[in-house]
Structures are given as structure tokens and as C-alpha cells.
Amino acid sequence: MTVSHYYLPASVPEALGLLGAHGPELLVIAGGTVAMPLINEGISLPVRVMGLRRAGLDGIERTGDELRIGATATLTGLLALDAIPMLREAAARVAGWSVRNMATVGGNLFTPPPGGDVATALLALGARAVVTGPAGDREVPLAGFWTGFMTNDLASDELLTGIVVPLEPGRATCVKFGRKQANTPAVVTVAVHLAMDEDGETVRTARIALGAAGPHPVRMARAEAALAGTRLEPAAIAESAAAAAADCEPFTDAVASEWYRRRMVAVFVGRALTVLAQPASPASGRGA
Amino acid sequence: MASVIVSFELSGREVEVMVKPMTTLQAVLRTQLGHTAVKDGCRQGGCGSCTVLVDGEPMLSCLLPVQDIAGRRVTTVEGLTPAEGLHPIQKAFLEANGFQCGYCTPGMVLLAKALLDHNPEPGRDEIVDALAGNACRCTGYDPIIEAISKAAATAAAGAAR
Numbered sequence: 001m002t003v004s005h006y007y008l009p010a011s012v013p014e015a016l017g018l019l020g021a022h023g024p025e026l027l028v029i030a031g032g033t034v035a036m037p038l039i040n041e042g043i044s045l046p047v048r049v050m051g052l053r054r055a056g057l058d059g060i061e062r063t064g065d066e067l068r069i070g071a072t073a074t075l076t077g078l079l080a081l082d083a084i085p086m087l088r089e090a091a092a093r094v095a096g097w098s099v100r101n102m103a104t105v106g107g108n109l110f111t112p113p114p115g116g117d118v119a120t121a122l123l124a125l126g127a128r129a130v131v132t133g134p135a136g137d138r139e140v141p142l143a144g145f146w147t148g149f150m151t152n153d154l155a156s157d158e159l160l161t162g163i164v165v166p167l168e169p170g171r172a173t174c175v176k177f178g179r180k181q182a183n184t185p186a187v188v189t190v191a192v193h194l195a196m197d198e199d200g201e202t203v204r205t206a207r208i209a210l211g212a213a214g215p216h217p218v219r220m221a222r223a224e225a226a227l228a229g230t231r232l233e234p235a236a237i238a239e240s241a242a243a244a245a246a247d248c249e250p251f252t253d254a255v256a257s258e259w260y261r262r263r264m265v266a267v268f269v270g271r272a273l274t275v276l277a278q279p280a281s282p283a284s285g286r287g288a
Numbered sequence: 289m290a291s292v293i294v295s296f297e298l299s300g301r302e303v304e305v306m307v308k309p310m311t312t313l314q315a316v317l318r319t320q321l322g323h324t325a326v327k328d329g330c331r332q333g334g335c336g337s338c339t340v341l342v343d344g345e346p347m348l349s350c351l352l353p354v355q356d357i358a359g360r361r362v363t364t365v366e367g368l369t370p371a372e373g374l375h376p377i378q379k380a381f382l383e384a385n386g387f388q389c390g391y392c393t394p395g396m397v398l399l400a401k402a403l404l405d406h407n408p409e410p411g412r413d414e415i416v417d418a419l420a421g422n423a424c425r426c427t428g429y430d431p432i433i434e435a436i437s438k439a440a441a442t443a444a445a446g447a448a449r
Contacts, residue, residue, distance in 0.1 A: 003308070003309045003310040004309065005309055006292075006309035006310040006353060006355060008355055008356065031351075032351045032352060032353070032356075033333050033348075033351055036312070036333070036350070036351040036352075036353075037331065037332040037333055037334075037351070039310070040312070040331040040332070040350060041331070041332070049309075049310060051353060051355070051356055053356045054356070076345075095333075095421055096336060096419075096420045096421010096422065097346055097399065097402075097417075097418055097420070097421055098333075098336060098339055098346040098347050098348045098399075098421055098422075099333055099348065099421055101345050101346060101347050102333075102347055102348065102351060102352070182416075182417070182420035183420045183421050
């Protein structure tokens, strides 16, 4: 054990004070499900660590047409949420019960691929990160939050304190494909939100996010554009799936090869869109 | 670096330990408090053998700095087991042969406890879902699932009497 100081701030101002004092050398953890394995193995040897479990950031509240999720709300907390069934689908497929009781929604944004299923779902939902620093809060659309593999838009004196998810009408689903049915890292995760025209059948705009197919969760602009104005006809779905497979940047790891992941991106973007092409039914659990 | 003192409730008893910063609950339970039913499996959050209940909810003690749970209520199999005999869930595991080597059993028993507290009559799918994060390399899981079904049925029969 190399940790010399483990701080457990009881408030955001206290946490910001610690970040200001120790900045880049301070490792911030919340649920511990990503950081603790590395520390236990001696792969990560932090000297100063700040845990957020007591910082009072675990609330989830609905305000008007937005859902505000505290950064340390757990994935189990998402499972109790009726407002966005797609988020529940995404959280339910992460790891096992005990891990979901610990892992946090905010922490999922810092989980390296092939992790980050919930982050992928949030990206497709058009969510924004609430970043708090000495000057107060700022909001960053998730599409601009990640800047590379394990890098992001946070300054060393800033903290991710929450996530805001717009409650937009439309159709949404999140499909995770892994090697097993449960407790498994993703070969690929596909999250889709479709805003429909007034006829309820024609796609106005689409957001398609992929996990495990790039250095961080990524939006697929050409695959999205291929759906606008369509009624999700098979040809439109095929074109969108092909565009996603061409544009994604998958990698090889112990779970799957780059070659396989790229092919599964095509398959599972196609499947997700095919599910969403069916007429909506209250029981389908895919409302946005 | 300076040690810190942490107190929490362990199976109905107030305990106080002195630890280096960020020591895991797993290490404290095993090496300082003798609760060795909490296993030291992967230390990665991948096997579930170190599962404990914190305020009744399953968590992995290998990923949990003990300072995080100061003042909270921790339950291990040592705490679940009555002074005489066995807890009904333990009896059900015995009757259904819900273990072979036994390494995963404490974690499985605690998950079963938490599951039945939430949902006294779980269906097979709900049991499978609850166990999905805990590995057993002996039984093939079916005897464990049966044990939990049995424990639920026994509790329901007891309640109906």
C-alpha cells in the first residue's frame, strides 16, 4: 500500500479544495470498481487519493424535461429509474449486482473501453456532463467530453459532479453484445436515440453511439445522417450499419479482435435499428 | 504514513480498527477481525468471493476502502450464522449440495440473503441475475440456484404456517 493520504470529502466545496491543493497528483475515485483493481494489483501506485462516496453527489432528480443524475449515483440507482428505460437497459447489462451497487454513473465516463456501456447510452441520449470548478459549474456535451483514450475535457482543478439527460420523446434502445449473457465486457455496445417527425414514423434525427469501438464512446455521424428522413426501411438500416462499421475505430483485446468488432458493429447497429423500426408498444420498454 | 481509526458495525457488534489509508474492507475483515469466510479471490471485482453486505446490500469488499463504510453495518457469513446450528439459507445449500469446494459459498450465501430480503419469492431468472457476478467453478450453478429456491420455499412455508 503506497497511499499516504486518502481523503473522503463530505461536500463538493471540500472536494474542490483538495483538487485545488493537490491537482494533477490527486487520484479521484468514486465506486472504486475501475481504480481499486489497479491499486490492488500494484499497477497503479497513487500517493494521494480522494474518494467521493461521502461527497453527497448521489442524488437523481427529475426537473421539468431533464433528468439530473449525481456523479456518484450508482448503476443500481439507474435500475430504479422509470424516466428513461434505455438507461435501465444499459445499466442492467453491466457486470454483476455487487458491482452495480458500487459502480457510479459518473465513474462510467472514466471507464476505459471496452467498459463504459452507460456512458455510451448517455452519449446517445444527448447528455451533458456537469463540470464544477473554482469558477462554478459548466456543462459539456458528452460528445465533446472525451478527447482521447483515457483523456477528457476536465482541468486538474475541476470535478465531474453530475450528468444532465434531456427527456426527449422518441425511440431509444441500448444493445450490448458480449461473449456471455451476463457479467461480461462488451464486444460492442450500440445505443440509439431517434427523434421522429410528427407522423411518428419518419426519422427526423438520429443519435447512434458505439462503445468498445473506439478510444471512448463515439457518435457515428454518417450512420446517423443515413437515417434522417427515412422510415427505417431495411435499405436505410443497411446503409446506416455499413457506415458505422466503416467509420468506427475498434481495437483488439482479450475480448475480441478489431476485425470481429467491426463486423459486429454492422450486425448490432442493424439489430438495434430493426428493433426500433417496429411500431412502438408500451410493453417494448424502449421509450426514450 | 499515519494510520487512521475506523469504526463500523460488524454483524451486530461495534468494531474499531486502525488501518493504513485506503486499506480494503476485505483485508480488515480477514486479517484484523478473523472473518475469513470473506475470501481473497481475484482482488479485481471479478469473482464475487469477497462479497459482504453493507447495510444489507451486496458489495465487493476487495474494492471497498474500509474508511468508506465508517459507521455502516457490515454482514459476513460469520454474522449470518446463528450461535447454534445454521441459517436457513445455509441449510438449503447443504440440502441441495449447493457447493463443492466451498470457496464461492460465503459470497453466494450472502447474495441469497440479500436477494430473499428484497424478493422473498424470486423466479429462476431473478436468481440467475442476482448470481451473475459471482463465479463458481465446481457446481455449474444449478445446485446453487436450487438451494436458493429451496430457501425461499422453506421461508414461504414457514410464513404460511
